[in-house]
Amino acid sequence: xxxxxxxxxxxxxxxxxxxxxxxxxxxxxxxxxxxxxxxxxxxxxxxxxxxxxxxxxxxxxxxxxxxxxxxxxxxxxxxxxxxxxxxxxxxxxxxxxxxxxxxxxxxxxxxxxxxxxxxxxxxxxxxxxxxxxxxxxxxxxxxxxxxxxxxxxxxxxxxxxxxxxxxxxxxxxxxxxxxxxxxxxxxxxxxxxxxxxxxxxxxxxxxxxxxxxxxxxxxxxxxxxxxxxxxxxxxxxxxxxxxxxxxxxxxxxxxxxxxxxxxxxxxxxxxxxxxxxxxxxxxxxxxxxxxxxxxxxxxxxxxxxxxxxxxxxxxxxxxxxxxxxxxxxx
Amino acid sequence: xxxxxxxxxxxxxxxxxxxxxxxxxxxxxxxxxxxxxxxxxxxxxxxxxxxxxxxxxxxxxxxxxxxxxxxxxxxxxxxxxxxxxxxxxxxxxxxxxxxxxxxxxxxxxxxxxxxxxxxxxxxxxxxxxxxxxxxxxxxxxxxxxxxxxxxxxxxxxxxxxxxxxxxxxxxxxxxxxxxxxxxxxxxxxxxxxxxxxxxxxxxxxxxxxxxxxxxxxxxxxxxxxxxxxxxxxxxxxxxxxxxxxxxxxxx
Numbered sequence: 086x087x088x089x090x091x092x093x094x095x096x097x098x099x100x101x102x103x104x105x106x107x108x109x110x111x112x113x114x115x116x117x118x119x120x121x122x123x124x125x126x127x128x129x130x131x132x133x134x135x136x137x138x139x140x141x142x143x144x145x146x147x148x149x150x151x152x153x154x155x156x157x158x159x160x161x162x163x164x165x166x167x168x169x170x171x172x173x174x175x176x177x178x179x180x181x182x183x184x185x186x187x188x189x190x191x192x193x194x195x196x197x198x199x200x201x202x203x204x205x206x207x208x209x210x211x212x213x214x215x216x217x218x219x220x221x222x223x224x225x226x227x228x229x230x231x232x233x234x235x236x237x238x239x240x241x242x243x244x245x246x247x248x249x250x251x252x253x254x255x256x257x258x259x260x261x262x263x264x265x266x267x268x269x270x271x272x273x274x275x276x277x278x279x280x281x282x283x284x285x286x287x288x289x290x291x292x293x294x295x296x297x298x299x300x301x302x303x304x305x306x307x308x309x310x311x312x313x314x315x316x317x318x319x320x321x322x323x324x325x326x327x328x329x330x331x332x333x334x335x336x337x338x339x340x341x342x343x344x345x346x347x348x349x350x351x352x353x354x355x356x357x358x359x360x361x362x363x364x365x366x367x368x369x370x371x372x373x374x375x376x377x378x379x380x381x382x383x384x385x386x387x388x389x390x391x392x393x394x395x396x397x398x399x400x401x402x403x404x405x406x407x408x409x410x411x412x413x414x415x
Numbered sequence: 416x417x418x419x420x421x422x423x424x425x426x427x428x429x430x431x432x433x434x435x436x437x438x439x440x441x442x443x444x445x446x447x448x449x450x451x452x453x454x455x456x457x458x459x460x461x462x463x464x465x466x467x468x469x470x471x472x473x474x475x476x477x478x479x480x481x482x483x484x485x486x487x488x489x490x491x492x493x494x495x496x497x498x499x500x501x502x503x504x505x506x507x508x509x510x511x512x513x514x515x516x517x518x519x520x521x522x523x524x525x526x527x528x529x530x531x532x533x534x535x536x537x538x539x540x541x542x543x544x545x546x547x548x549x550x551x552x553x554x555x556x557x558x559x560x561x562x563x564x565x566x567x568x569x570x571x572x573x574x575x576x577x578x579x580x581x582x583x584x585x586x587x588x589x590x591x592x593x594x595x596x597x598x599x600x601x602x603x604x605x606x607x608x609x610x611x612x613x614x615x616x617x618x619x620x621x622x623x624x625x626x627x628x629x630x631x632x633x634x635x636x637x638x639x640x641x642x643x644x645x646x647x648x649x650x651x652x653x654x655x656x657x658x659x660x661x662x663x664x665x666x
Binding site: 147148150151153154157158159160161162163164165166167170171173174177178180181184194219269272276277279280385386388389390392393394395396397398399400401402403404406 | 436439440442443444445446447448449450451452455456458459462463465466469482483486487506507508557559560561563564565567568569571653654656657658661663664665666
C-alpha cells in the first residue's frame with residue numbers, strides 16, 4: 086500500500102439512521118458489496134478522501150521510479166537491466182491508471198501533480214530511503230512490493246469501481262515484481278561473501294521502513310473507521326503489518342538472513358510473530374520531508390516538471406495548430 | 416582485422432546497448448508521464464536487441480563469451496557503436512532528435528537485414544524491425560510536434576539537429592567489415608541506404624519546419640572503434656562498475 090495517514094471527514098461514521106435517503110442508499114449499496122461508479126451520487130467526503138488516497142498512491146508510483154531507476158544504468162546483467170526497466174515502466178503505467186481513476190472523481194492529473202510538487206500531497210515514506218547496493222533492488226521488490234501487495238490485493242474489492250479495476254491490473258504486475266525481487270535476493274545469498282553481506286545489509290536497512298509503509302496503528306482512528314465503512318480501506322494497518330511480518334519472516338529464514346529485530350519471536354498463543362514497532366519518530370520526520378532522500382526526490386520531480394515544460398507546451402501548441410489547419414481545410 | 420562477422424554483430428549490439436543505456440538515463444524524469452513510459456519501453460527494446468546481437472556475436476566468436484561478457488567486460492576500444500548513440504542526452508529535444516536520426520537509419524538497415532543470407536541475422540532483424548518501426552513512428556511524430564510547436568520548442572529542436580547533424584554520416588560509411596558482409600550477402604551496403612534516409616529526413620524536417628544544416632562533414636571513429644568520444648568511457652564506468660568490482664559474482 087502506498088497510501089499512509091489518509092484523512093477522511095474526521096467526523097466519525099454515521100449510522101444508517103442518521104443519513105439522509107441519498108446517503109443511506111449509497112451506504113447500503115456499499116454494504117451489499119456493490120460498486121460506486123463515477124456518475125453515481127457520492128458524499129463529498131467519500132470523493133475527497135478517495136482523491137487523497139488514489140492521488141497519494143499515484144504519486145508513490147511516480148516517485149517510486151527514482152530509487153529503482155538509480156540502478157538501471159548499473160544493473161549487473163542485461164537480463165536484470167531489462168527486468169528492472171520493465172518494472173519501472175510498469176510503475177509509470179500504474180501511476181497513469183491511478184491518475185485516470187482519480188480524474189473520474191473530478192480532479193485533473195496536472196492539479197494532482199502540482200499538489201505533489203508543492204508538497205501539499207505526499208507519497209509513501211518508503212521512497213525517501215536510498216538504494217545503495219544491487220541487493221537493494223532485491224529488497225525493494227521482496228519487501229516493499231511485498232508490503233504494497235498486502236493492501237492492494239484487498240483493494241481489488243474496494244467500493245469505487247475505477248479504483249478497484251485499476252487495482253486488479255496493478256496487482257498482477259506487483260506480484261511479478263515481488264517474485265523478481267525475491268529471485269535477486271536468492272542469487273545474492275547463494276553468491277559470494279560480498280553478495281551475502283549486501284543482502285543482509287539491504288534487509289537491515291529496509292526492514293523497519295517496510296513496516297512503516299502500513300502507517301501507525303489506526304485501530305482507534307476515526308479516519309480509518311470511516312474509510313473502512315466506505316470500503317476504501319479494507320483492513321487496519323496493524324492487521325496488514327502483522328500479515329506482512331508473518332509472511333516475510335519465514336522467507337528471510339529461507340534466505341538465511343537475519344531480521345534485524347531481537348524481539349522477533351513466534352507467539353504460539355496468538356499464532357503470529359511478536360515483533361518490534363518501527364521508530365515512529367523517524368516515520369513522522371520522513372513525512373515532514375526529512376527522509377534521507379526527501380530533498381533529492383522532490384528536486385528530481387520538480388526538475389523533471391520544470392525542464393519538461395517547453396516539451397509539454399510545444400506538443401500542445403502543435404496539436405492546436407494541427408486542429409486549426411484541419412478546420413481551415415474543411 | 417578480427418572476424419568481420421563478429422565485428423559486424425558487435426556493431427549492431429553496441430549501438431543498441433549504448434543507446435539503450437543513454438535512454439534509460441531518463442528513467443523517472445521525463446517531461447510527461449507518457450514519455451517516461453515510452454522512453455523506458457524504447458530502452459527495454461534496445462536492451463533486448465542487444466542481448467540477441469551480442470549473444471550471436473559470442474557464438475560466432477567461439478571463445479565462450481556471451482552477451483553479458485561482451486557488454487560488461489570490454490573496454491572502450493573494443494566497442495563498435497557509432498558516435499551518435501554515445502552523445503549525451505542533453506535536453507529532451509536532443510534525446511528525441513538523436514533517437515529519430517538513429518531510428519531512421521536503423522529501420523532502413525534492419526529492413527535490408529531481414530533479407531540476410533545469415534538466417535540468425537535475418538531473424539533478429541525481423542524481430543527488431545517491428546519494435547524499431549514503432550520507435551521511428553513515435554520519434555517522427557515528436558520531432559514534428561516539437562519542431563512545429565512553440566518558438567522555444569522549435570529553437571531547441573533546431574539546435575539539437577545542428578548539434579547532431581555531423582554524426583549522421585558515420586552510419587552510412589562503408590569500410591572493410593561492410594565489404595566482407597556485402598560480399599557474403601549478410602548485410603547491405605550502408606551507402607545504398609543514404610538516399611532513402613535523406614528523403615525521409617527532408618520530409619520530416621519540412622513538416623517540423625526545421626532547416627537541414629549545410630555541410631557534409633561527418634565525424635567517425637566509433638563504428639571502427641578507433642576513436643570514440645570521451646563520453647563512452649563514462650558510460651562504461653557506470654555500466655560496468657559492478658561487474659568489474661565483483662568479478663567473481665553471478666547475479
